[in-house]
Amino acid sequence: MSALLERLDRAYLALFREYPLLWRLAVITGAGQIAFALLNVYALPRYLKYALDSEALIGPVMTTFLLSEMVLKWPMGRLSDHFGRKPFIVLGPLLISLNPTIIVHLPAKLAGLIFPIRAADGAGAAALWPPLFAMVGDLVKSRSRTAAMSVMNAVYVGAMGAGIVLGLSVSGAFLSVRAPFYLASALLILSGATGYLGLPKFQTKAKPAGNNPESSTFISEEHAEAQDGHHIVKYPLPLVIIITFLMSMGVLMLSSFILLYIEDNLGFSKLEIAVLLVVIAAPVMILGLPLGHAADRWGKLLAVRISLSASAVAMWLIPSCHSLIPLAAVGLLLVIGHITGTPPWLAIVSELAPSSRRGRIMSLVSTSEGVGGAIGPLLGQFFWNRNPTSIFYCSACILTLTALLLIFALRKQSPEH
Numbered sequence: 001m002s003a004l005l006e007r008l009d010r011a012y013l014a015l016f017r018e019y020p021l022l023w024r025l026a027v028i029t030g031a032g033q034i035a036f037a038l039l040n041v042y043a044l045p046r047y048l049k050y051a052l053d054s055e056a057l058i059g060p061v062m063t064t065f066l067l068s069e070m071v072l073k074w075p076m077g078r079l080s081d082h083f084g085r086k087p088f089i090v091l092g093p094l095l096i097s098l099n100p101t102i103i104v105h106l107p108a109k110l111a112g113l114i115f116p117i118r119a120a121d122g123a124g125a126a127a128l129w130p131p132l133f134a135m136v137g138d139l140v141k142s143r144s145r146t147a148a149m150s151v152m153n154a155v156y157v158g159a160m161g162a163g164i165v166l167g168l169s170v171s172g173a174f175l176s177v178r179a180p181f182y183l184a185s186a187l188l189i190l191s192g193a194t195g196y197l198g199l200p201k202f203q204t205k206a207k208p209a210g211n212n213p214e215s216s217t218f219i220s221e222e223h224a225e226a227q228d229g230h231h232i233v234k235y236p237l238p239l240v241i242i243i244t245f246l247m248s249m250g251v252l253m254l255s256s257f258i259l260l261y262i263e264d265n266l267g268f269s270k271l272e273i274a275v276l277l278v279v280i281a282a283p284v285m286i287l288g289l290p291l292g293h294a295a296d297r298w299g300k301l302l303a304v305r306i307s308l309s310a311s312a313v314a315m316w317l318i319p320s321c322h323s324l325i326p327l328a329a330v331g332l333l334l335v336i337g338h339i340t341g342t343p344p345w346l347a348i349v350s351e352l353a354p355s356s357r358r359g360r361i362m363s364l365v366s367t368s369e370g371v372g373g374a375i376g377p378l379l380g381q382f383f384w385n386r387n388p389t390s391i392f393y394c395s396a397c398i399l400t401l402t403a404l405l406l407i408f409a410l411r412k413q414s415p416e417h
Helices: 002-018 021-051 055-083 086-095 099-103 108-139 142-174 179-198 237-252 258-265 270-298 300-320 324-350 355-386 390-408
Strands: 217-219 234-236
Touching: 002 021, 002 142, 021 055, 021 086, 021 099, 021 108, 021 142, 021 179, 021 258, 055 086, 055 108, 055 355, 086 108, 086 179, 099 108, 099 179, 108 142, 108 324, 108 355, 142 179, 142 270, 142 324, 234 237, 237 324, 237 355, 237 390, 258 270, 270 300, 270 324, 300 324, 300 390, 324 355, 355 390
Parallel strands: none
Antiparallel strands: 217 234
16 A cells, blocks of 8 residues: 555655645646636637627637737747746736626627737737746756646646536526636636746746757757766757647647537537546546656657657547547547647757746747647638538648658757757
8 A cells, every 4th residue: 555655646746745836837727728718619619609690700710819829929938038937927817817708798899809809818828828838847857847747738638628618517507608708707817816926936047058049959958967968969940840830730720619519510418528528638637647757758759759649540530439438539549649748749848948048949839839720720610611520630631740750750869960
């Protein structure tokens, strides 16, 4: 029994004892992402389709949010290198906290204001996410960085499911399409307030580095920390950017349409949807951190390769799933692939530059994620209008290409290369 408890302690609690701020960062991440999931995945698509009878606007409205986030991630990350992470983590969610409530109270003749409001939401997300993940990189040593990113990613993914479940529950309990928007406002306030009260004033410290931050290749800090000049490893930044772009586009082209597909095309009831989400989300919370520790042992790049390959296979299978059990099984494979691969990928990105430049480099890569995310919903809208099933095949093609690039193109380089 003591050996089992010791293993559980190493798997789940030891990291939080070593880095206690992870608890607070997890709360900020959870509250913020539940709010964004409520809006982007549940409340806004349904509001546009059923309340405003404007289904054709779902993709453009989502793209407005993602495009704004994309454009502003780079400057926000760079500014956080200079002014510290905390101001951005706090102000990002607080300054947009009333926007969800404003959207559902717009008069019909002013419905076009949804677009600038969504652009403002994108600015808030850009201020929150790159500095938050950069702070994880600042706080946690390279040997545990994938595990720490797994905590953030497990909360992030779990919050997606929680946002949908809360949307279903709140709208059903209050019989109101506006209730999820009010809840999103409250959660954004909680996220910003937790950052203000729970995070210390944290300023990155410049570290001397011989690398030009604007060059196309950066030395991995993980290997620099080893102080072994014969084993420095480098990753090509342009390829990292392309892979991030494809990952984002392949996944986010589905985000605003997946729930509509399950409801309208598969005919699932609200109870079946809730069961599906619980079956998929529960392993995320249970397995996220142990899989992060495993990825640290396997090697970050190998973990990403395996996970993207599994995700691509799962996406090919989704159109053949017409009932709850097979869809839950394939969905679980997809989500486990995501939680296995995303944290080591974030860890790789966080190690492309020292702490003094981490915010701007993570933001540069995040900008490519934003470009893919902005194109994704428009591509999804295009395929959705023609045949809802084809949206999954398009995503599967993109994820397969990404997996092939990871396996055959992304290689560790020696300094002379």
